[in-house]
Amino acid sequence: MITWRVPRLFRPLLNGLNIGKAQPCKVAEHSQAPATLQPERSFSSTHWLRDVPRDPSSAERVTVHFINRDGEKLTAVAKEGESLLDVVVNQNLGIDGFGACEGTLACSTCHLIFERDVFQKLDAISDEEMDMLDLAYGLSDTSRLGCQVCVKKSMDGLTVQVPMEVSDLRRQLEVGKQSKQ
Amino acid sequence: VVRLGPRLAEVCAEWPRSSWRPVGQARRPLSTSERVPRICIVGSGPAGFYTAQHLLKHHKLARVDIYEKLPVPFGLVRFGVAPDHPEVKNVINTFTQTAQSDRCSYYGNVTVGKDVTVEELQQAYHAVVLSYGAEDNRILGIPGENLSGVYSARAFVGWYNGLPENRDLKPDLSSKTVLVLGQGNVALDVARILLTPLDLLRKTDITEGSLAAIASSKVKRVWLVGRRGPLQVAFTIKELREMVNLPGARPILDPADFAGLRDAIKDVPRPRKRLTELMIKTALEKPGEKEAKIWASATREWGLKFLRSPLEILPTADGKRARGIRMAVTRLEGSGESATAVPTGEVEELECGLILSSIGYRSLPLGSSVPFDRKHGIIPNHLGRVQGVPGLYCSGWVKRGPTGVIITTMNDSFDTAQSVLEDLQAGMLNVSNTKEGFESVRSILQSRGVHPVSFSDWEKIDAAEVARGQLAGKPREKIVDPQEMLQLIGH
Numbered sequence: 001m002i003t004w005r006v007p008r009l010f011r012p013l014l015n016g017l018n019i020g021k022a023q024p025c026k027v028a029e030h031s032q033a034p035a036t037l038q039p040e041r042s043f044s045s046t047h048w049l050r051d052v053p054r055d056p057s058s059a060e061r062v063t064v065h066f067i068n069r070d071g072e073k074l075t076a077v078a079k080e081g082e083s084l085l086d087v088v089v090n091q092n093l094g095i096d097g098f099g100a101c102e103g104t105l106a107c108s109t110c111h112l113i114f115e116r117d118v119f120q121k122l123d124a125i126s127d128e129e130m131d132m133l134d135l136a137y138g139l140s141d142t143s144r145l146g147c148q149v150c151v152k153k154s155m156d157g158l159t160v161q162v163p164m165e166v167s168d169l170r171r172q173l174e175v176g177k178q179s180k181q
Numbered sequence: 182v183v184r185l186g187p188r189l190a191e192v193c194a195e196w197p198r199s200s201w202r203p204v205g206q207a208r209r210p211l212s213t214s215e216r217v218p219r220i221c222i223v224g225s226g227p228a229g230f231y232t233a234q235h236l237l238k239h240h241k242l243a244r245v246d247i248y249e250k251l252p253v254p255f256g257l258v259r260f261g262v263a264p265d266h267p268e269v270k271n272v273i274n275t276f277t278q279t280a281q282s283d284r285c286s287y288y289g290n291v292t293v294g295k296d297v298t299v300e301e302l303q304q305a306y307h308a309v310v311l312s313y314g315a316e317d318n319r320i321l322g323i324p325g326e327n328l329s330g331v332y333s334a335r336a337f338v339g340w341y342n343g344l345p346e347n348r349d350l351k352p353d354l355s356s357k358t359v360l361v362l363g364q365g366n367v368a369l370d371v372a373r374i375l376l377t378p379l380d381l382l383r384k385t386d387i388t389e390g391s392l393a394a395i396a397s398s399k400v401k402r403v404w405l406v407g408r409r410g411p412l413q414v415a416f417t418i419k420e421l422r423e424m425v426n427l428p429g430a431r432p433i434l435d436p437a438d439f440a441g442l443r444d445a446i447k448d449v450p451r452p453r454k455r456l457t458e459l460m461i462k463t464a465l466e467k468p469g470e471k472e473a474k475i476w477a478s479a480t481r482e483w484g485l486k487f488l489r490s491p492l493e494i495l496p497t498a499d500g501k502r503a504r505g506i507r508m509a510v511t512r513l514e515g516s517g518e519s520a521t522a523v524p525t526g527e528v529e530e531l532e533c534g535l536i537l538s539s540i541g542y543r544s545l546p547l548g549s550s551v552p553f554d555r556k557h558g559i560i561p562n563h564l565g566r567v568q569g570v571p572g573l574y575c576s577g578w579v580k581r582g583p584t585g586v587i588i589t590t591m592n593d594s595f596d597t598a599q600s601v602l603e604d605l606q607a608g609m610l611n612v613s614n615t616k617e618g619f620e621s622v623r624s625i626l627q628s629r630g631v632h633p634v635s636f637s638d639w640e641k642i643d644a645a646e647v648a649r650g651q652l653a654g655k656p657r658e659k660i661v662d663p664q665e666m667l668q669l670i671g672h
Binding site for chain 2: 094102105106128165
């Protein structure tokens with residue numbers, strides 16, 4: 001488990017154009033972390049360190065599978081209301097470079113590909129999300145940004161694909177081999 | 182020399198050394214130093230850090246040292262990303278983690294090529310990765326380019342972002358009209374910084390000096406001029422949307438530029454289509470309620486001019502400053518990304534006192550021992566392996582050319598790291614030949630009077646910047662003088 005020691009380096013500029021748009025998922029009430037970016041907040045990363053309780057008796061547990069770029073299946077038990085980016089971060093799943101901008105719709109590194117029937121049931125995509133998704137590698141018509149998709153109970157057993165980002169197809173196999181050394 | 186207990190000594194005698202794989206803790210005393218790859222990365226921007234990250238994650242023993250010519254790390258994340266885009270800078274958090282990890286060290290204030298050569302680094306490390314980016318800009322190559330009032334967008338961005346070499350730029354902002362040559366995201370950035378209401382800029386990490394200059398700026402209108410048409414703009418939709426919604430500013434788009442374009446984009450890929458649709462909508466349709474309000478009370482303007490290629494920057498009567506620009510009117514040959522602009526013979530002149538050339542960054546060669554392709558401005562390489570120089574690699578803009586956002590550089594850096602890992606695995610980097618890494622370099626630097634800045638030194642500078650910023654209601658107040666930085670850390 002990586003210790004996320006995040007120095008107080010940066011505070012977000014929360015001008016009128018940015019408030020709220022990056023955090024669509026509401027965390028359950030009994031969570032200890034603030035749920036959404038507030039204008040008074042000074043940490044850009046506190047929302048990132050979702051202090052979501054792992055107590056099974058509180059909010060619903062949802063199993064999610066991520067198929068990594070090397071084909072390995074990473075399984076996580078998520079909490080309803082977390083974003084898929086939160087799941088990857090909180091459970092320290094080994095997906096290289098995932099979530100560079102920490103869920104603020106300033107990159108496309110949390111790009112995920114969904115099964116069609118699941119994709120169609122997701123909450124509507126905003127212009128801001130689509131703007132960033134447009135820059136993603138391997139964009140498909142069932143692509144979304146993980147930081148904008150909230151885990152719901154109905155997603156139990158969901159499988160998502162982490163798109164191939166590396167430019168040379170031969171690399172697919174090497175990436176897998178290297179990390180298993 | 183390690184003394185082994187009798188049973189262990191027996192076991193070791195039986196097993197050939199080459200089959201040992203250290204397991205468990207990293208601090209086993211047996212032979213680990215012989216098998217530890219020592220890798221050096223030149224440049225501490227996103228390319229350097231992502232390359233380091235990938236190497237450290239996928240090799241359990243490798244030690245990575247990151248060198249940087251400035252005292253402070255992070256390259257374009259600190260000096261290129263606009264002050265009003267703090268979310269993009271969140272990557273600094275992951276880079277900080279990497280720098281703080283056991284097997285990574287940061288050495289700032291060391292200029293590779295001057296304080297230590299690439300050859301000396303190759304003696305000290307098993308692999309050297311060049312990730313030093315693009316510190317220069319492309320030249321227009323037209324008369325008047327060196328007149329006062331003409332700047333590269335790169336220098337202008339460096340100025341408001343506190344890049345030490347640009348701190349004395351003192352751009353003249355007394356002109357009402359500014360011309361930006363180029364239609365990429367950097368062009369939009371400079372236009373936006375020139376036109377953003379001061380009370381928004383004040384809360385960012387823009388430098389105090391540039392904020393004061395912008396506060397007394399007379400700039401009212403910014404044109405972004407491109408040689409080709411709307412379908413060839415290089416900026417992306419998020420940044421265009423920001424301009425369209427910029428408080429206090431109104432867009433000036435000529436409807437004639439967008440006639441017939443809706444049909445032309447029917448079958449283009451979604452990113453280009455949406456981007457063009459936003460331009461068309463802004464140019465041709467009545468604004469929505471939100472935009473209408475902003476535009477009605479706007480005191481500033483920005484616009485896009487297409488099919489204009491700069492011929493000459495025109496001087497004032499005393500020949501010292503820019504007063505305007507003469508441009509060739511062009512037409513397009515071909516279509517899409519590969520369309521070219523061909524002069525029609527017509528010429529147009531525009532008056533303006535400030536011209537920012539935003540036609541691309543440019544990498545510089547490092548020295549005679551590193552091959553450089555001057556035509557393309559990159560180090561010739563195959564999958565990050567520098568051509569003809571075993572053990573030398575490159576990543577980021579110096580490898581691919583100076584375009585792309587952070588994700589582009591991330592993927593590219595992972596690719597280069599992958600090449601290094603493959604070469605390690607295939608035995609091409611001879612790790613059993615012990616290298617001393619920074620231990621060799623330390624004495625070289627000492628003999629040359631160079632004092633490296635450590636990551637914890639940077640953290641002191643960082644803390645000071647944040648503290649000063651707090652007094653002004655900003656995320657940080659950047660220190661722009663390297664001497665001041667060094668004094669702060671007691672160098």
